[in-house]
Amino acid sequence: MRRAIDTLFGRLVVIVIGMLVLSHVAWFAIIRFERDNVQTRFAVEEAVFLVEAVRQHIAKAPDQPLPPRVRLVALNSPDVPKQPDEDTPPPLQRFVEDLKDRLPDGTEVRLNEPGGPPSVWVHGAKDDGWIVVPVQPLRPPRSRDRMLLWLALIFSTAVLAALFGAWQLQYPLRSLAQAVGRFGRGQPTPPVPERGPRELRQLTHGFNQMVREVSQTENDRAVMLAGVAHDLKTPLARLRLRAEMMDDEKLRDGVVRDVDSMAHIVDQFLVFAHDRPDGSEPVPVDEQCERIARAYRAVSPGAQPIRLKLEAGPAFALPAASLDRLLSNLLDNAHAYGAPPVVIETRREASGWVLMVSDHGKGIAPEDLIKASRPFVRLDPARGGSGHSGLGLAIVERLARRAGGECEIGNRAEGGLQVVMTFPFDIATRTLQERRAGSQHEERAL
Known part of the structure; x- marks a missing residue:
């Protein structure tokens, strides 16, 4: 039973699809990881910028109103959220750690309670109270993302292109294999088109040249053999006629048998030299x-x-x-x-x-x-x-x-x-x- 994996095209398909699957899975994981990192870094930089802007505003224009969703809260206010605990999602914990690294040492950072608008509470050593600024919402990765759709589309296109390339690569080799089979069975073998990579073109050229030389040798041998056998038929016919005219019956029978044997050999030569399809x-x-x-x-x-x-x-x-x-x-x-x-x-x-x-x-x-x-x-x-x-x-x-x-x-x-x-x-x-x-x-x- 023939299996598709046994063919060159089948193995190329398996290799190409396997490599595409590995590469797309790796790229998908890398893109999602980097997207989360970029989102966190952007939210950190935005929060640091707003905190510094509020501090500059308090120092230079304390009488001016603050922008919407930015406010100052007293240290002992009951609205101050609790310290982040171990139940905090990893993205939010990473956000808090990165924000502390960007702010001066000793700065305390807390997140707003769940259910409210996303905001961060910051209190530095020189601050009189808590500075509350809005932050980008850190959404967890969704199970179904448009990225999957795009990756599936790119993967399908890449697979089709790879299959077409694999078919183009194996097609000349398949033609050569069929020609080799025909030549091995002694059937007429037309020249194989020299296509594909350079090594395959060289192999096909060598095969075509070998077929031409072998065919020419066979034709020369067949012509020579047929010519010799054909030329011998007339002398053998004359020899048999002369043998029939001998008086000695025993000698005549022996010569006739020898002539018949030689005639049979000549007939075998002609049959072997005949190289045309039977019509x-x-x-x-x-x-x-x-x-x-x-x-x-x-x-x-x-x-x-x-x-x-x-x-x-x-x-x-x-x-x-x-x-x-x-x-x-x-x-x-x-x-x-x-x-x-x-x-x-x-x-x-x-x-x-x-x-x-x-x-x-x-x-x-x-x-x-x-x-x-x-x-x-x-x-x-x-x-x-x-x-x-x-x-x-x-x-x-x-x-x-x-x-x-x-x-x-x-x-x-x-x-x-x-x-x-x-x-x-x-x-x-x-x-x-x-x-x-x-x-x-x-x-x-x-």
Whole structure:
């Protein structure tokens, strides 16, 4: 099961949102703390200014009336509030302490009783009474603040911008990963646009250059192989004609068998060199497997028995030519190196359609399995001279990948070789028109 966190985009999203949440929470706490400090400092400075203004007023113009809400109260007045106690809220305690620090030493500061207008009572060493001045109300932080709304708006905008940036960053890498997958499956790989950061552009440029060089090498090899194989067909035909005219029957049969073996090798070369998408009409795999098995028994009466276990149904379809070549090579390989019976199976799995061919022989040594599908590799030195070029399994793997599937070569637990080919549902059910349209699009992209 794929998880979003496993992708580069998913991890970038988690990192970006996590960092934005941490930064916004930190900024919110800092702003609220600094707002309280600024409010307290402003209230302290305002109170100090008013107290000093009242003192100047008393010293220079005692007969003039005081401003509204500013008054002088006798020391023994019953209206004088009590000393602040431990139940006083922390902001008010901090306000009183800061105000004492700003006033001369020995100044006594008290706050008005709750319920009345906010004011502060100040009595200095040289004051005849209490100076009462208004102060800014020190409101405690509210649970719902407009700041939260603004932070939520900024956070949402930042997240959207970060997600867009993360998507822009991972999109070129995702395109490159898809191209690497296509190239690894042997499918045509159009050049990947060189976008994104400099390092990613350099990586994409190197990949495109590698694909071009590998494609050119493959094309040169295919052209050379096809040219050699094609040129050999005419001499082989003349050689077979001359062999048929020999008088010695035993010698004639031996030469004809050798010519047929060489002709089979040449045909294998041509099939391996053919690198174009199959343009034949898709046919139901189960029906085609039955026809090929019947034809194989008719042509080779002494061949190994073939068992069919076809459970895919008519929805599983592949190009007729590719399917014929796949089964022919696998049946020839099982007949030459395996043991009866040979089993052809089809089924539907969660990953796609499965076509499997297995036999009951000795199989392939585990250390040689990785080399089994390499072209021109014979795992048994004794295998040669009988029309085998070491291309059978290589052709099977190439045909399976060219049809959009994957090929896995291994040994059965009970003994014998098995070749499992898996085809995705969307590829194994394409019509001929869809396949040709996709092939033409890939050729134009290349």
